[in-house]
Amino acid sequence: MYGLLDCNNFFVSCERVFDPRLNGKMVVVLSNNDGCVIARSNEAKAAGIPMGCPAFKIKEHTDPRQVIQLSARHILYRDLSCRVMNILSDEADNVQQYSVDEAFFVLPHEDVETSHRAMANVVNRVKQYVGIPVSVGFAPTRTLAKIANHIAKRDPRITDGVYWLVRPEAIDIILRRTPIEDVWGIGRRLSASLKSKGIKTAADFVKMPPSLVRSMYSVTLERTQRELMGHDCQIANPVDIAHKTIMTSRTFGKVLTDRDEIADAIVSFAERTARQLRAEGGVAGSVMTYVRGDHFREDLPFYSNSCQLQLATPSSDTMTIVRMALNAFNNIWRDGFTYRKAGVMALDIQHGGAIQLNVFDPEDHGKLRRLMSSIDSINDMYGSRSIKLAPGLQRGSWAPNQNHFKPLSKTLHFYTGMIDINQLQETPKGHFEDDEEQDNTTTEYPDMP
DNA sequence: TCTGGGGTCCTAGGACCC
DNA sequence: TCTGGGGTCCTAGGACCC
Numbered sequence: 001m002y003g004l005l006d007c008n009n010f011f012v013s014c015e016r017v018f019d020p021r022l023n024g025k026m027v028v029v030l031s032n033n034d035g036c037v038i039a040r041s042n043e044a045k046a047a048g049i050p051m052g053c054p055a056f057k058i059k060e061h062t063d064p065r066q067v068i069q070l071s072a073r074h075i076l077y078r079d080l081s082c083r084v085m086n087i088l089s090d091e092a093d094n095v096q097q098y099s100v101d102e103a104f105f106v107l108p109h110e111d112v113e114t115s116h117r118a119m120a121n122v123v124n125r126v127k128q129y130v131g132i133p134v135s136v137g138f139a140p141t142r143t144l145a146k147i148a149n150h151i152a153k154r155d156p157r158i159t160d161g162v163y164w165l166v167r168p169e170a171i172d173i174i175l176r177r178t179p180i181e182d183v184w185g186i187g188r189r190l191s192a193s194l195k196s197k198g199i200k201t202a203a204d205f206v207k208m209p210p211s212l213v214r215s216m217y218s219v220t221l222e223r224t225q226r227e228l229m230g231h232d233c234q235i236a237n238p239v240d241i242a243h244k245t246i247m248t249s250r251t252f253g254k255v256l257t258d259r260d261e262i263a264d265a266i267v268s269f270a271e272r273t274a275r276q277l278r279a280e281g282g283v284a285g286s287v288m289t290y291v292r293g294d295h296f297r298e299d300l301p302f303y304s305n306s307c308q309l310q311l312a313t314p315s316s317d318t319m320t321i322v323r324m325a326l327n328a329f330n331n332i333w334r335d336g337f338t339y340r341k342a343g344v345m346a347l348d349i350q351h352g353g354a355i356q357l358n359v360f361d362p363e364d365h366g367k368l369r370r371l372m373s374s375i376d377s378i379n380d381m382y383g384s385r386s387i388k389l390a391p392g393l394q395r396g397s398w399a400p401n402q403n404h405f406k407p408l409s410k411t412l413h414f415y416t417g418m419i420d421i422n423q424l425q426e427t428p429k430g431h432f433e434d435d436e437e438q439d440n441t442t443t444e445y446p447d448m449p
Numbered sequence: 450t451c452t453g454g455g456g457t458c459c460t461a462g463g464a465c466c467c
Numbered sequence: 468t469c470t471g472g473g474g475t476c477c478t479a480g481g482a483c484c485c
Contacts, residue, residue, distance in 0.1 A: 031453035038453070054452040099485045187483050218459060247455060296452060
């Protein structure tokens, strides 16, 4: 039996913790660059604003003046996420965090009643101590637990925010009511294809011969089907598996043409990638840099390219990663094009320290490791940009647009104790939204004094 | 005017080998 | 005219997720 705990409208709920005036309003949280809607309040969902909706298209769905738009503050969301997961871990076993706002787990109790009480307790404690509403679904497989969770979230008659989808007859009824596109693992393309064959609900899908599903589509889809039938296939088991790739990429706030400005961005991306690599205790075997134009601008010549370079010895040292990223960038840079996005990716990541040293490699790796660990300590202590590489100290003209920050309530002081509010005062260009908090911009509140 | 970021897995096809 | 069979490994691209 799997449990799935999922935070309701997570980013919006986080914002509401610090500003109760957002309750009952249409609220959306925007992606980097204030580009797309990545979280919606129930009110915004009811108005028909879809997930991923470009901010400038909100007006196609509802009066945009009634919608409170907020730039994302991921560091805050991660902090609250940790608190939710900690409370869950008090009651549940084998907690596997699947994303920032959801986790699979199992319960130690044998009987449903005790389990239900334990989970109702978690839901209440999270609401009380973190301020975030959560829902829990239980089912024999993860794919069914996803469906159970949706029901817990949507149906107000579900008591305590916890729904059990266990009895075969109940599963049968629910599958008949579940549109095929709502099944975890069946996205836009697959659902369109299945519908064209008359498969409209999860129940229709389950009736297909599994061998046909595999031959017409893939083993992945066949696994999804078997999970719906109640056979645990461990799909998308995210469990403690260390990352295989780590990427940092951004869409620039504007189209860039200057090589040095883009190199500046590459350095920042590489630094951040290296830092994350070290935080996970991994080393990268190769580094990839990519650049691309703006594919929405048909009036500009489009260019997109990437280059992956192998390291002589796998490394997580900032200077090495930055150097490789810049070398790769130099290989793909073309004059005369415009650039809107770039990224740096660490690949072939190894964990656990069994690194094969290259005897021809002149670097003193012990020394580098000590230097990096000192830099990390200083940045942890004094703020993440206290020490950077000199090439990263440029203009930051690539910085994304984020014009919808609202001042954080002073209650943040009392609340987290983890975020240094003094760091919130300045908003230098060319840094990352999760490095520090911002800002002084005031958001207009419709219908608010 | 304005369209995110960071991941995973699978498959097909090509290069290469014996 | 006729052009094997069976592997492996790698890569690019497509699908999905939140």
